[in-house]
Amino acid sequence: xxxxxxxxxxxxxxxxxxxxxxxxxxxxxxxxxxxxxxxxxxxxxxxxxxxxxxxxxxxxxxxxxxxxxxxxxxxxxxxxxxxxxxxxxxxxxxxxxxxxxxxxxxxxxxxxxxxxxxxxxxxxxxxxxxxxxxxxxxxxxxxxxxxxxxxxxxxxxxxxxxxxxxxxxxxxxxxx
Amino acid sequence: xxxxxxxxxxxxxxxxxxxxxxxxxxxxxxxxxxxxxxxxxxxxxxxxxxxxxxxxxxxxxxxxxxxxxxxxxxxxxxxxxxxxxxxxxxxxxxxxxxxxxxxxxxxxxxxxxxxxxxxxxxxxxxxxxxxxxxxxxxxxxxxxxxxxxxxxxxxxxxxxxxxxxxxxxxxxxxxxxxxxxxxxxxxxxxxxxxxxxxxxxxxxxxxxxxxxxxxxxxxxxxxxxxxxxxxxxxxxxxxxxxxx
Amino acid sequence: xxxxxxxxxxxxxxxxxxxxxxxxxxxxxxxxxxxxxxxxxxxxxxxxxxxxxxxxxxxxxxxxxxxxxxxxxxxxxxxxxxxxxxxxxxxxxxxxxxxxxxxxxxxxxxxxxxxxxxxxxxxxxxxxxxxxxxxxxxxxxxxxxxxxxxxxxxxxxxxxxxxxxxxxxxxxxxxxxxxxxxxxxxxxxxxxxxxxxxxxxxxxxxxxxxxxxxxxxxxxxxxxxxxxxxxxxxxxxxxxxxxxxxxxxxxxxxxxxxxxxxxxxxxxxxxxxxxxxxxxxxxxxxxxxxxxxxxxxxxxxxxxxxxxxxxxxxxxxxxxxxxxxxxxxxxxxxxxxxxxxxxxxxxxxxxxxxxxxxxxxxxxxxxxxxxxxxxxxxxxxxxxxxxxxxxxxxxxxxxxxxxxxxxxxxxxxxxxxxxxxxxxxxxxxxxxxxxxxxxxxxxxxxxxxxxxxxxxxxxxxxxxxxxxxxxxxxxxxxxxxxxxxxxxxxxxxxxxxxxxxxxxxxxxxxxxxxxxxxxxxxxxxxxxxxxxxxxxxxxxxxxxxxxxxxxxxxxxxxxxxxxxxxxxxxxxxxx
Ligand SMILES: Cc1cc2nc3c(=O)[nH]c(=O)nc-3n(C[C@H](O)[C@H](O)[C@H](O)COP(=O)(O)O)c2cc1C
Ligand code: SF4
Ligand code: SF4
Ligand code: SF4
Ligand code: FES
Ligand code: FES
Ligand code: FES
Numbered sequence: 003x004x005x006x007x008x009x010x011x012x013x014x015x016x017x018x019x020x021x022x023x024x025x026x027x028x029x030x031x032x033x034x035x036x037x038x039x040x041x042x043x044x045x046x047x048x049x050x051x052x053x054x055x056x057x058x059x060x061x062x063x064x065x066x067x068x069x070x071x072x073x074x075x076x077x078x079x080x081x082x083x084x085x086x087x088x089x090x091x092x093x094x095x096x097x098x099x100x101x102x103x104x105x106x107x108x109x110x111x112x113x114x115x116x117x118x119x120x121x122x123x124x125x126x127x128x129x130x131x132x133x134x135x136x137x138x139x140x141x142x143x144x145x146x147x148x149x150x151x152x153x154x155x156x157x158x159x160x161x162x163x164x165x166x167x168x169x170x171x172x173x174x175x176x177x178x
Numbered sequence: 179x180x181x182x183x184x185x186x187x188x189x190x191x192x193x194x195x196x197x198x199x200x201x202x203x204x205x206x207x208x209x210x211x212x213x214x215x216x217x218x219x220x221x222x223x224x225x226x227x228x229x230x231x232x233x234x235x236x237x238x239x240x241x242x243x244x245x246x247x248x249x250x251x252x253x254x255x256x257x258x259x260x261x262x263x264x265x266x267x268x269x270x271x272x273x274x275x276x277x278x279x280x281x282x283x284x285x286x287x288x289x290x291x292x293x294x295x296x297x298x299x300x301x302x303x304x305x306x307x308x309x310x311x312x313x314x315x316x317x318x319x320x321x322x323x324x325x326x327x328x329x330x331x332x333x334x335x336x337x338x339x340x341x342x343x344x345x346x347x348x349x350x351x352x353x354x355x356x357x358x359x360x361x362x363x364x365x366x367x368x369x370x371x372x373x374x375x376x377x378x379x380x381x382x383x384x385x386x387x388x389x390x391x392x393x394x395x396x397x398x399x400x401x402x403x404x405x406x407x408x409x410x411x412x413x414x415x416x417x418x419x420x421x422x
Numbered sequence: 423x424x425x426x427x428x429x430x431x432x433x434x435x436x437x438x439x440x441x442x443x444x445x446x447x448x449x450x451x452x453x454x455x456x457x458x459x460x461x462x463x464x465x466x467x468x469x470x471x472x473x474x475x476x477x478x479x480x481x482x483x484x485x486x487x488x489x490x491x492x493x494x495x496x497x498x499x500x501x502x503x504x505x506x507x508x509x510x511x512x513x514x515x516x517x518x519x520x521x522x523x524x525x526x527x528x529x530x531x532x533x534x535x536x537x538x539x540x541x542x543x544x545x546x547x548x549x550x551x552x553x554x555x556x557x558x559x560x561x562x563x564x565x566x567x568x569x570x571x572x573x574x575x576x577x578x579x580x581x582x583x584x585x586x587x588x589x590x591x592x593x594x595x596x597x598x599x600x601x602x603x604x605x606x607x608x609x610x611x612x613x614x615x616x617x618x619x620x621x622x623x624x625x626x627x628x629x630x631x632x633x634x635x636x637x638x639x640x641x642x643x644x645x646x647x648x649x650x651x652x653x654x655x656x657x658x659x660x661x662x663x664x665x666x667x668x669x670x671x672x673x674x675x676x677x678x679x680x681x682x683x684x685x686x687x688x689x690x691x692x693x694x695x696x697x698x699x700x701x702x703x704x705x706x707x708x709x710x711x712x713x714x715x716x717x718x719x720x721x722x723x724x725x726x727x728x729x730x731x732x733x734x735x736x737x738x739x740x741x742x743x744x745x746x747x748x749x750x751x752x753x754x755x756x757x758x759x760x761x762x763x764x765x766x767x768x769x770x771x772x773x774x775x776x777x778x779x780x781x782x783x784x785x786x787x788x789x790x791x792x793x794x795x796x797x798x799x800x801x802x803x804x805x806x807x808x809x810x811x812x813x814x815x816x817x818x819x820x821x822x823x824x825x826x827x828x829x830x831x832x833x834x835x836x837x838x839x840x841x842x843x844x845x846x847x848x849x850x851x852x853x854x855x856x857x858x859x860x861x862x863x864x865x866x867x868x869x870x871x872x873x874x875x876x877x878x879x880x881x882x883x884x885x886x887x888x889x890x891x892x893x894x895x896x897x898x899x900x901x902x903x904x905x906x907x908x909x910x911x912x913x914x915x916x917x918x919x920x921x922x923x924x925x926x927x928x929x930x931x932x933x934x935x936x937x938x939x940x941x942x943x944x945x946x947x948x949x950x951x952x953x954x955x956x957x958x959x960x961x962x963x964x965x966x967x968x969x970x971x972x973x974x975x976x977x978x979x980x981x982x983x984x985x986x987x988x989x990x991x992x993x994x995x996x997x
Contacts, residue, residue, distance in 0.1 A: 222921070223749075223964060224921050224922045224923065224964065225752040225921055225922070225923055226923050226963070226964065229962060237961050237962075238961055240750060240964075241602065245569035245752075258961075261958075262958050262961060264956070265955065265958045266923055266924065266958070266962070269923055269931065272931065273923075273926075302951065303931045304934065306930070327923075328923075347920070349920070349927055350728070350919055351632070351916065351917070351919065351929075352926055352930045353920070353925065354930075356922035365544065
């Protein structure tokens, strides 16, 4: 779908193998400027799906920054990933409007539901800030799509709704 | 350079313009507890223990990062400040794993000294018992993050004095921790010159020399100031006894 | 191209409506127009910015000889009906709160009670019609948002046709920087980013620093949960922000600047990028809009998910590519900022108010809301105070348990009740409002009994809340206050940068204490601990995040203390 979401979501679709020269070029495009570190990390994550230690090392060398400084920045910001992205991710909006409409309870339900899948390396549950769909909360982001008005309902009804929006059915431990 | 006069706990003090409130308090002979401040390193104002109350200001100021101004009226010992400082020290103890009895720094730890100074013997806040593992990879030194209070003195010492910038802070909030290189074992970071400045700067037993025992540790915490003076002013204060 | 078409459909293309399927609806409308054999010249269909009632998206407005009409929640299948309806002259409008059929794919929303009968049951789209004369729309006074919802945010020509950059041209060609600053001082404009610092004064501080380079920064980090005012401006009228920032640069003598936007706003980022590209294609601000070689260069910087980067010193760190950790002030960024140079930092909404202030004059802006303030002087349980310092309009984002979710721009000094009940329609399902949360994690709660409080800086502060950046979350009877306080504390724990002890370790302990209240397992002594630790964290933290982290606890304690007491166990377990 269109560009609603966060840069990390691109990672949900799977990583591309690292290409050293592509990284060299993208840093050169930023003028080898240390102040562009965050922009470089964004683009790196877009290419590789996450920030691998090997790539961070290259970034530090080319921008002439201390390794620990690059690691400090990469680990400070929530949207940077240092491990390969999961196959599927389901993100729950925990913005205030969604909170008021029951997002925490929904999160608890999803935690239970996705626990098995997470172990199997399929679905990962994430939390996110407001997506701007506050009028239709609670809101979930499933991979690239958006599910709105996922209201807490008695178990069978909610289960059916979650299944309808593409979450794996209860009790099956593998992702599609 | 002009002179500024101000009052600290009722006593008049004169300091050169540009001096910090911490310098003013110390020149008045008043001991303010500090942990993140180390003479010779740039101040960061992170531990919030050196608080003073300035007449007319809305909230307490961190003395190590506030500049003195003419006519200021300061207090360092109000019941509120004493209370805040004590709570701060309790938060430090609850945040890490400080088992003084088995610590190399026992007896020469600034955190311990501050706890004594504010009269804290236990934390009213529940201990959080974080899981942190020791890095003993370096041939000469070790890092025990259980005792780290995130003062960043090691980060600044390595960056500002040695120029190696081996250390930095990673993660954020309560997950913050000190990392070497790309979160590697210390020994693998080739930038480290094994100079030991980070160890000398550490206020607690988090960074220590492997050959230290708890009785004979001698942290050289004044080294940062001496080195900074030597670097910036080409002036050497030689210490130690003359040759025989 | 600027000749008005006889009929026009404006499709909201801001993010809330996009999320609700606005893009597909617009595609369907274009197809339906083609299928009906109509030319773009006879029925224009275009994307516009936010149409305000975001909770009913996707919204489409139709302009015709009979006036404007508005529909919400249409699905692509209804496109042909809408194209046909765009030709019919405006019929008597329906109530805003008329029952809304939901798009087929999603379960129904709780339907607000219909307050007016259906006007024409023969109209198949009647139940999707929204009443533009409803107070939600009619009480708005768009100044910052004057072109939002009217122009295509991606089209520079439309912005120019609505007067964009004409004030920049006038400033650079006819006014001295001092004259511009004087106009801003006269307007009484205060920073809309939360602290409410007088904007003219800040501009003077930067301008009057010793000679040397200066920089300007627009703060679009907008991280308060429940706030989406700045996003609305950025997505709906990006050139408005750029003009405001360029004028600020002229007024303080800067030739470089940054717009910092949080990464969570990809649509706003894309639109700003395009807007900046459009300007450089025309040779830059100087050549394109002022006819002078003025070398102003503005750059976009994107965050990476850190609320604390909205704090101005952390923002500077982040722009320089570092960890977004605040540093002690003074020196303020206005004295020493990026690269040591004096740096002006203003909120997006603050800057977006600048062009109309220069066009209409500072006195005009200062007069807005002045009348309100006299009439709001009626004693509402001693809540109202003089509102000398709150002039002009303010954008609020209304969300939570409220019926009408969206963006409103109203004169300051308007009673909170008017916004929440008259405009917002109160709580979904007709339940009473319990409280209104303002100012996000640094703000507080206004209980229902104090809803007559005027929306101005002083009155809100006197209640232990704050006007804040403008996020307004309405709470219904089911929200438990300790739980709300715990929610915000959890937010601060997540977002603390970790530099200073009271915030890093204190918020964790506060959250643990609040957990006991949420679980109903607290002891009476926990209340004292909670208050003592709140006082410590508030007084001793390094930056505004830690200093205000206890505010939601203190505000809910102040107005809803019985809920905390009820969460205490009667006796300690061992007694
Ligand atoms: C934790 C924290 C977060 C903040 N977030 C924002 C923000 O998202 N947007 C903003 O404009 N100001 C934010 N501010 C306020 C800014 O520090 C600064 O005061 C403001 O941008 C100044 O602009 P103004 O004078 O136009 O309001 C924040 C402050 C703090 C302490
Ligand atoms: S020993 Fe010296 S170079 Fe190595 S980490 Fe410590 S201060 Fe840095
Ligand atoms: S290791 Fe020592 S010097 Fe470094 S931050 Fe921790 S306590 Fe401070
Ligand atoms: S108050 Fe919190 S966010 Fe601000 S500097 Fe301290 S730890 Fe960082
Ligand atoms: S609060 Fe969830 S979308 Fe805004
Ligand atoms: S010594 Fe001043 S804040 Fe740490
Ligand atoms: S986003 Fe469409 S009305 Fe606000």
